[in-house]
Amino acid sequence: MEISVIRAQDYSVIYDILSQVSHSGIRVEDDYDGFERFLLRNPNSNFVARVDNRIVGILIAGHDGRRGHIYHTAVLDPNRSRTIGKALLDALYEAFAKESVRKVGVLVDVDNDAGHDFFTAHGFLRRDDLDYFDHIAEL
Numbered sequence: 001m002e003i004s005v006i007r008a009q010d011y012s013v014i015y016d017i018l019s020q021v022s023h024s025g026i027r028v029e030d031d032y033d034g035f036e037r038f039l040l041r042n043p044n045s046n047f048v049a050r051v052d053n054r055i056v057g058i059l060i061a062g063h064d065g066r067r068g069h070i071y072h073t074a075v076l077d078p079n080r081s082r083t084i085g086k087a088l089l090d091a092l093y094e095a096f097a098k099e100s101v102r103k104v105g106v107l108v109d110v111d112n113d114a115g116h117d118f119f120t121a122h123g124f125l126r127r128d129d130l131d132y133f134d135h136i137a138e139l
Helices: 008-020 032-041 082-098 113-121
Strands: 002-005 046-051 054-063 067-075 103-106
Touching: 002 082, 008 032, 008 054, 008 067, 032 054, 046 082, 054 082, 067 082, 082 103
Parallel strands: 067 103
Antiparallel strands: 002 046, 046 054, 054 067
16 A cells, blocks of 8 residues: 555546545535645645555545644545555644644544544544534635
8 A cells, every 4th residue: 555645637536436435525616626726725635545556545634724624535445444544644644743733623424433433443532512514605
């Protein structure tokens, strides 16, 4: 397995994988232009895992200078293992440490038991002190 930084030219493969994996968080605003802008703002915190030169895992994250946030994660089923997910998390932690980002958050769908189990097993604490609100602006 090889972990590397995502490149914009990986977009179509990444989008396909995110579309296949339930609870990946893919949305309509995740088009190529938005993806490319995100990578330009966060060039060091987005990773793919490759097995036999094929992308099988993804972690897309960014930060505001103080706190990081994981936006999308996915590992294809035949390759799904805590090993690939942990390797992606480790790469993210290393990248964030270089930029002095110590806190990382992630939103997990309420019915995503695998996601809850994964992040809990890796030290994430579930918060019950806030509600998440969303607004999509008209452009």
